[in-house]
Amino acid sequence: MFIRRAPDLKFSDITPKSLYLRRRQFLQTAAGAAIGAAAAAVVSPFAARVAAQQRQGTGHGAKLSNVKKSPLSTTGEKLTPWDDITSYNNFYEYGPYKEDPKEQAWRLKPRPWTITVEGYAAKKGTFGFDEFIKPYPLEERVYRMRCVEAWSMVIPWVGIPLKDVIAAYQPTSQAKYVEFVTAFNPAQMPGETTRMLPWPYVEGLRMDEAMNPLAILAVGLYEEELPNQDGAPIRLVVPWKYGFKGIKSIAKIRFVDYQPKNTWQVMASNEYGFFANVNPNVDHPRWSQASERRIGEFFRRKTLPFNGYADQVASMYAGMDPKKLY
Amino acid sequence: MKRIVLLKRVIFAAALIPAAVLIYDAVQGDLTANPIEFITHTTGDWAIRFLVITLAVTPIRRITGWNPIIQLRRMLGLFSFFYATLHFLTWFVLDWFFDFRQMAEDIAMRPFITLGMATFLMLLALALTSTQKSIRRLGRKWTQLHRLIYVAMVTALLHFWLARKTVVPQFQVVLVAAVLVLGFRVWWVTRTKVPSRASAVTRGHA
Numbered sequence: 001m002f003i004r005r006a007p008d009l010k011f012s013d014i015t016p017k018s019l020y021l022r023r024r025q026f027l028q029t030a031a032g033a034a035i036g037a038a039a040a041a042v043v044s045p046f047a048a049r050v051a052a053q054q055r056q057g058t059g060h061g062a063k064l065s066n067v068k069k070s071p072l073s074t075t076g077e078k079l080t081p082w083d084d085i086t087s088y089n090n091f092y093e094y095g096p097y098k099e100d101p102k103e104q105a106w107r108l109k110p111r112p113w114t115i116t117v118e119g120y121a122a123k124k125g126t127f128g129f130d131e132f133i134k135p136y137p138l139e140e141r142v143y144r145m146r147c148v149e150a151w152s153m154v155i156p157w158v159g160i161p162l163k164d165v166i167a168a169y170q171p172t173s174q175a176k177y178v179e180f181v182t183a184f185n186p187a188q189m190p191g192e193t194t195r196m197l198p199w200p201y202v203e204g205l206r207m208d209e210a211m212n213p214l215a216i217l218a219v220g221l222y223e224e225e226l227p228n229q230d231g232a233p234i235r236l237v238v239p240w241k242y243g244f245k246g247i248k249s250i251a252k253i254r255f256v257d258y259q260p261k262n263t264w265q266v267m268a269s270n271e272y273g274f275f276a277n278v279n280p281n282v283d284h285p286r287w288s289q290a291s292e293r294r295i296g297e298f299f300r301r302k303t304l305p306f307n308g309y310a311d312q313v314a315s316m317y318a319g320m321d322p323k324k325l326y
Numbered sequence: 327m328k329r330i331v332l333l334k335r336v337i338f339a340a341a342l343i344p345a346a347v348l349i350y351d352a353v354q355g356d357l358t359a360n361p362i363e364f365i366t367h368t369t370g371d372w373a374i375r376f377l378v379i380t381l382a383v384t385p386i387r388r389i390t391g392w393n394p395i396i397q398l399r400r401m402l403g404l405f406s407f408f409y410a411t412l413h414f415l416t417w418f419v420l421d422w423f424f425d426f427r428q429m430a431e432d433i434a435m436r437p438f439i440t441l442g443m444a445t446f447l448m449l450l451a452l453a454l455t456s457t458q459k460s461i462r463r464l465g466r467k468w469t470q471l472h473r474l475i476y477v478a479m480v481t482a483l484l485h486f487w488l489a490r491k492t493v494v495p496q497f498q499v500v501l502v503a504a505v506l507v508l509g510f511r512v513w514w515v516t517r518t519k520v521p522s523r524a525s526a527v528t529r530g531h532a
Contacts, residue, residue: 080359088359096494098358149491151360196492267492286438286488288431295359299423 058086058105061225061232064138067158072213073142074239074308080153082222084295089229090147091248092197093182093189100191101229107188108249110232119179119255122170129233133219135168136160140223141216143239145246146278146307148264152292157237158220163211171207175255178210179203180236183251197263203236203247204260204274208316214239214309217250240309242276273324275317278307282323330394337398341405344372345412362420369413370489371496374482376406377449378503381479385510400456403475407453414446438488441481448478476511479504 060082087102094104113129138158146152166178184200186192192199209215218237219226226232231248238245244264264272271285280290280303291300306313348368351357358364380402387395422429432439452472454460461468483504486497 084359092492096490096492098360098363151363287436288428291428293360293362298362298420 058102058227058229061227064158064220064223067138067140067223070139070141074144077154079156080295085153085155086227086229091229093191095191096196105228108228113233116252117169120172120175121255133160136164144307145243146292148242148244150292151295153295156222157218159216159218162215162217166210171255174257176207176257177259178205179254179256179260180247180250181252182247183249198266201247201263202260203245203262212313214312240277240306240313242278245276279305330397334398366416369409369416373406373409373413374486374500376402376409377479377482378500380406381507385507404453407449410446410449438485441485445478445481445485448474
């Protein structure tokens with residue numbers, strides 16, 4: 001059927017000329033508003049930075065007493081300043097940028113804190129933080145820290161020997177590896193609500209690595225309690241490996257018979273392995289590991305095999321393919 | 327004063343803010359524990375942002391029909407080049423301190439450095455031929471040459487993506503913006519079929 005109809009538009013529907021001409025003015029106003037918004041976007045991060053500096057929980061921790069100096073400390077290195085160690089962190093639970101942890105880690109409540117020990121061990125259970133570390137004297141261990149991103153620091157950790165902790169829980173002969181798990185608490189660790197990494201963060205060591213005298217569980221630095229952004233209240237420090245092996249804010253320790261799937265290996269297995277030993281001759285697929293920038297220094301320095309700790313650790317890897325040890 | 331002239335001056339001043347903030351932070355000693363990395367990331371972030379902003383001019387012009395905005399395009403493109411140059415010099419001087427052997431090795435062996443270098447050379451070619459004189463002298467070749475900006479946008483994105491351990495939010499923002507401004511062109515070309523070469527020339531370089 002053919003319907004003949006008048007056009008829908010009435011004369012009154014035609015946009016008045018004055019309004020039509022205002023379109024340009026509108027666009028110019030819109031452009032001005034866009035520029036204003038852009039300017040605000042440029043300025044806002046600085047305002048946020050100022051606000052973040054006023055937050056609590058990420059500053060100096062309580063002084064630790066009865067800390068004895070360890071003969072295993074690295075000597076002859078200038079210590080990286082406390083400010084740098086606590087403001088330049090990779091801790092994706094608080095965001096992907098180096099300055100995020102210092103700004104965001106105030107959300108973490110490091111006390112009360114529990115650590116659960118499970119798996120192939122005679123002694124298991126969930127322990128309060130103080131109960132967990134109480135049996136062991138605190139030691140200061142000065143270690144180099146080499147990040148997989150080719151920068152490094154020298155940090156005076158305060159910690160307890162991992163080998164003593166492990167011995168206390170009496171792992172059985174089936175325990176071949178130790179798996180560590182970071183706390184999963186998205187309310188306090190906002191990064192855990194994103195899909196940046198699979199959560200919670202997992203790391204692991206072979207039993208002999210965990211029993212190496214250099215491995216410690218750190219609870220402080222510069223004779224003070226660990227600031228949240230450095231992994232409060234307790235974290236792993238294995239100085240001959242890249243920094244990402246040093247799992248922070250540990251909530252679980254498991255004795256297992258399999259090689260743990262550590263988070264960065266799961267994330268990109270072609271770039272990060274299980275062992276992650278510092279090796280200047282095995283490049284990261286995207287950048288060289290031959291040199292590093294020590295925080296606070298201008299010129300790069302050569303990276304040392306096993307981060308300079310070869311004498312204490314190289315024998316553990318005798319006969320293994322060095323390409324598999326990255 | 328014409329609005330576009332005023333707008334141009336305002337944007338010129340605004341585009342210098344990131345550089346001014348960087349200088350301010352340097353004077354304050356507030357460039358993080360790793361100043362070289364911070365300067366590298368900041369200048370790189372602004373280079374790629376201005377690249378996207380430059381590519382947004384034509385879509386904005388087409389959508390709004392406000393043609394004078396085209397007068398901002400060269401300046402925005404040159405700001406991308408400005409920050410890319412600072413980014414390059416940071417790598418060249420601060421990061422490697424003229425260690426030519428290491429830099430050559432990086433360019434040859436590290437895809438993200440190769441892509442970064444290629445992007446910078448493309449932007450350099452575009453900046454050098456951005457004068458009125460070049461536009462006149464090169465004629466239609468100029469239009470063809472300046473299509474390199476699309477290639478530069480893609481290589482810059484790959485460079486950014488490969489340079490970081492994870493996909494950072496700032497990359498996601500730039501990626502989405504780049505997809506929008508490049509996608510607009512694809513959509514525009516397919517919806518307005520070009521009837522003849524002559525009209526394509528008068529429409530000019532997108």
